[in-house]
Amino acid sequence: MGRMVALTLITFFGAIICCSWTKSIPNAPTPNIIIMLMDDMGWGDLGVFGQPSKETPNLDAMAAEGMLLPNFYTANPLCSPSRAALLTGRLPIRNGFYTTNAHARNAYTPQEIVGGISKDEILLPQLLKTKGYVSKIVGKWHLGHRPQYLPLKNGFDEWFGSPNCHFGPYNDQSKPNIPVYNNSEMLGRFYEDFKIDRNTGESNLTQIYLMEGLDFILRQTKAQQPFFLYWAVDATHAPVYASKRFLGKSQRGRYGDAVMELDYSIGQILKWLRTLGIDNNTFVFFTSDNGAAVMSGPNESGSNGPFLCGKETTFEGGMREPAIAWWPGHIKEGSVNFQLANVMDLFTTSLVLAGINPPDDRILDGLDLTPVLLNSSQPLKNRPIFYYRGNELMAVRLGQYKAHYWTWSNSWEEFKKGINFCPGEEVPNVTTHEQKEHTLQPLIFHLGRDPGEKFPLRSEYQDALSRISAVVQQHKDTLVPGIPQLNMCDIAVMYLKNTCYARCVLGKNNSFFNKLSFLMKNVIQG
């Protein structure tokens, strides 16, 4: 409530002062950069990508004003490695966001994992800082929760959000709820201090994240400071949530409510850029971290449209992402570009937009998309998409052809417990419950004719295979895997001194504000 008041004030403040200063801002040589990263949102969740309920008017308008990229991919079908790839421009197999303790298992950073982003990696905000950019992450970090891994130790100047998923509520003792930070200060925890009602699905978090974003944009604009906002909201990750205003409003239930609130918020951000007069100087990119979590059932998960399976898998439903690029006056409005592209390109593209040379001391997987975005006619030819699942290269796309070297939905063991990564879908020899190797004779699909990966190719097979094989061979020959960072698990990590200490001391105190002031003094500054 206090935050909503603050939001209103800021909006009012902005509305009054915007017109007096925008004209005096010299044209910044480099654009501000906003990356809006959704959590478990699927390709098919947007009206513009075919969601039957058509409840994303702001995103659809964003596409109409910018460029739609129907062939945009993540680097891994799970959150942590996807986010590590986005911020490093490198495949998880290179940046270490994978595990070697199980074949083809996607790893992430739940509370018991001790690892995080390697100190040898260079993150986007670190590089942007060299050109004077101020960077903020709003929302979920997911690159490690121990102190050295947190955003402010890795190039971000500001952070409002959580290191991990808002799973829970957990019990207070063996498993504490996930903390929420403001910069390096822990404000409290999900469920306790930042409410998420599991019964009703009500939570104000998206509104808080919206305010944090608007406030940051306003402050940097006033300071005439180029900025990078990484808006990593998580309302569409189970348990999905929305604030009261949106609950019950969607045709799609609670998940749809969450989408509507995110869509609304994105509309507010774009409107804010216009109000501040910086829309022509701000590059905005919208996408998601991985496919919809179809294993979570219809109330808690989204849609991957016509694509097979979802999150965790290397079928199209797991890794094809909704994607919109928006930069009025620079990106041609209403354009559609079929370039094969991925989240790692956002690293390289952002650097190019900022006039920074990408690091040349390491292999980068991200390409500069500016020729595609700004001319919308120059494809980056023959660029493959690699589909990794944990430590295994499962599949490769080149042009319209996708070859599967390994197939796997999920294990029989999980499946028999009722966990299904491909509910309602079963393509023989493709959605396999055992990890099935096809290296000697990869399954190939033509994704133009068969986006759902249902009909393995027969004709054209040899020609397609020989071209893909060359790409795979080159990739494997030159690949030097990074040191896996997510192999170690330690239950004691959940009681890391900073969070645990605060928790132990504060556990008996019921007042959020007392906790907050204590934290500010004793923990966050520690």
Added chain:
Amino acid sequence: MGRMVALTLITFFGAIICCSWTKSIPNAPTPNIIIMLMDDMGWGDLGVFGQPSKETPNLDAMAAEGMLLPNFYTANPLCSPSRAALLTGRLPIRNGFYTTNAHARNAYTPQEIVGGISKDEILLPQLLKTKGYVSKIVGKWHLGHRPQYLPLKNGFDEWFGSPNCHFGPYNDQSKPNIPVYNNSEMLGRFYEDFKIDRNTGESNLTQIYLMEGLDFILRQTKAQQPFFLYWAVDATHAPVYASKRFLGKSQRGRYGDAVMELDYSIGQILKWLRTLGIDNNTFVFFTSDNGAAVMSGPNESGSNGPFLCGKETTFEGGMREPAIAWWPGHIKEGSVNFQLANVMDLFTTSLVLAGINPPDDRILDGLDLTPVLLNSSQPLKNRPIFYYRGNELMAVRLGQYKAHYWTWSNSWEEFKKGINFCPGEEVPNVTTHEQKEHTLQPLIFHLGRDPGEKFPLRSEYQDALSRISAVVQQHKDTLVPGIPQLNMCDIAVMYLKNTCYARCVLGKNNSFFNKLSFLMKNVIQG
């Protein structure tokens, strides 16, 4: 080629004369009506409905200029009964377009079926004639091929097209190719006289159908005659075809080429209406006869987007259709309306637009959609959708809830031969290969949260069921099935005198162009 020349001439002619006469045309009291009915095109084949290749710019523009109806249905998941329903405003179970010789089998009118549209039915063009409309069908008829069933015996003033599908090529003897008519005269046959190259997929048929449509529109406009054009093209029905200009142009293969050519042609028709200055006086509706024929594989079939299964089935993929209403100045541009609607509504709506009272001597299933189309805010509440398969009411939708009383994909016998009505999809207890009755405990899905019909409802079940049950009870209590027209099969029918006679006369003439000039002289002007 001759036709292309004619097309060019007509276009040229129209361009010259349009401006001199359009202003002198008085505002017609009732609009012209164009129904564009695609064949086996799926909901997911349009960019605006989520096709990843986004190759339907003209249809997407039509939606942006008109109204999108994401909840539009056919009356039966197969061509003949769907078309009979459209033209009579009545369910096939009422108008007789079903069979009783097998339970839940969709019937149609292949050459060996002797039946057709009952003389007791009143067809849309018959009624439109009472207000001076001139009606033409271009393309596939499919309501019976014996003389008494053909279009000119059932209210149409003109016809260019075929009574049946362009299956084939057949041998000349036991099974002749399907004839093509101009009005009541047979011009020749598919493959022989109207080429379809099964190897390359090349055929000029869509261009011919386009020309026939443009020519009809031009003539009626010149004559200041209100018209009804039923443009029932079939390029997306297997064997799919496209003309040389479009072959190989799509990302989706031959099927996509066919879609591109249809999209182009639709763009040409809308442009023609503008050129002639009658766009504000012409109501245009685009839809398809049933879901994509996913059993035909990726080269010959389209996409049903996020929906389950396809043609022949009563899952959403079989009966949810792409739908766009367009009428500049009357239908709000860029609107989306979620009204549950169906092809039978086009009958009633067309009558209302033409100022004709719908017949009151029979039960009509079509509703007047004009309140929805013209105000876009008034839903026709509690209107159910009935999903029939042959003689059986398989499922009913009311609001977001759909109850399945029977489920069936296709028989084990067919399935074991490799024919699959739901390739890559398998929802236990739903996509059943036996005809499974659920009457005592219908399966219910929430189509907002679960458009793919994968998660049978648990909570809300009783409430949803009781509401649907009341509707079903009322429907069944009052239903008087029509006499089934498609029970009788007779191989001798294939040699019906008129088609055979024409064949004998024309069979010896090898020159298509000679025929064409003959037609131009004797038929088209006749």
